[in-house]
Amino acid sequence: MPEPVDAYKVLQVDPEAEDEVIQAAYRRLARKYHPDMATGPDPAARMAAINAAWELIGEPAARAAYDRARLTRTGGASAERGDPGPRTQRSGAAAQPPRAAAYPPGAAAQASPPQPETVSRDWTSGRSTLGGGFDASMRAADGHGAAGPPPGPSSGSVLNFGRFSGWSLSEIARHDLEYIEWLDRMPIGRSYREEIDAILRASGRRRSAETESTDRHGLFRRR
Numbered sequence: 001m002p003e004p005v006d007a008y009k010v011l012q013v014d015p016e017a018e019d020e021v022i023q024a025a026y027r028r029l030a031r032k033y034h035p036d037m038a039t040g041p042d043p044a045a046r047m048a049a050i051n052a053a054w055e056l057i058g059e060p061a062a063r064a065a066y067d068r069a070r071l072t073r074t075g076g077a078s079a080e081r082g083d084p085g086p087r088t089q090r091s092g093a094a095a096q097p098p099r100a101a102a103y104p105p106g107a108a109a110q111a112s113p114p115q116p117e118t119v120s121r122d123w124t125s126g127r128s129t130l131g132g133g134f135d136a137s138m139r140a141a142d143g144h145g146a147a148g149p150p151p152g153p154s155s156g157s158v159l160n161f162g163r164f165s166g167w168s169l170s171e172i173a174r175h176d177l178e179y180i181e182w183l184d185r186m187p188i189g190r191s192y193r194e195e196i197d198a199i200l201r202a203s204g205r206r207r208s209a210e211t212e213s214t215d216r217h218g219l220f221r222r223r
Contacts, residue, residue: 004073005049005052005053006070007052007053007054007056007057007066008053008057010049010050010052010053011025011026011029011050011053011054011057012025012029012146012163013025015067015070019060019063021182022057022058022063023058024178024182026050026053026054026058028176028178029050030047030050030051033046033047033050034047035047144161144162144163144165145163145165145166146163147163147164147165147167147175149166150166150167150168150171151171151174151175152171153170153171154167154168154170154171155168155169155170155171156168156169156170156195156199157169157191157192157195159172161188164176164179169192169195169196169199170199173199173203177199177203177205180196180199180200181200181205183196184196184197184200
């Protein structure tokens with residue numbers, strides 16, 4: 001009997017990822033592999049697999065049931081590796097993202113442009129920039145290095161973990177800015193806070209509240 005497909009691997013997320021991380025991963029993959037947009041081989045089959053994985057872990061109740069069945073199927077292997085196993089409680093319920101099937105036939109998926117995060121002029125993350133880095137003794141995340149070789153040109157710190165292992169932060173930002181935002185929220189990204197903040201500001205994903213106020217009042221400034 002073939003091994004059941006792992007929904008977490010299909011959506012390229014860790015089994016311990018928060019619900020909103022899974023939702024963001026689904027949205028990104030749905031845009032990338034939607035049949036009207038993808039150029040690779042058999043995008044319809046890939047999109048079907050992504051939707052099937054979302055059905056299994058996209059909603060908290062369904063995910064809890066899937067985690068229990070997954071733990072039973074692996075025979076407690078997670079406990080032997082030191083993994084805590086499926087959580088019984090998660091923060092909040094994942095909102096239902098638009099399904100790829102809801103797009104009109106022949107029309108490309110239209111994603112709403114992300115709104116910039118507004119912060120104060122003297123904003124800091126308030127988090128330590130020490131610790132939380134990758135350690136070789138940690139279990140390698142699913143999809144390690146899956147993004148392939150870095151495209152170049154390289155600038156900034158280079159990651160040695162995850163699917164973008166070997167890529168610099170600037171290369172990742174040009175390829176997948178949502179991954180940079182995710183890294184900003186994760187403990188493993190603490191040592192990159194300042195570089196990530198500069199990238200998000202340069203891309204328009206983060207701006208100071210004072211700047212936004214100046215831009216807004218500038219519409220009515222006397223000339």
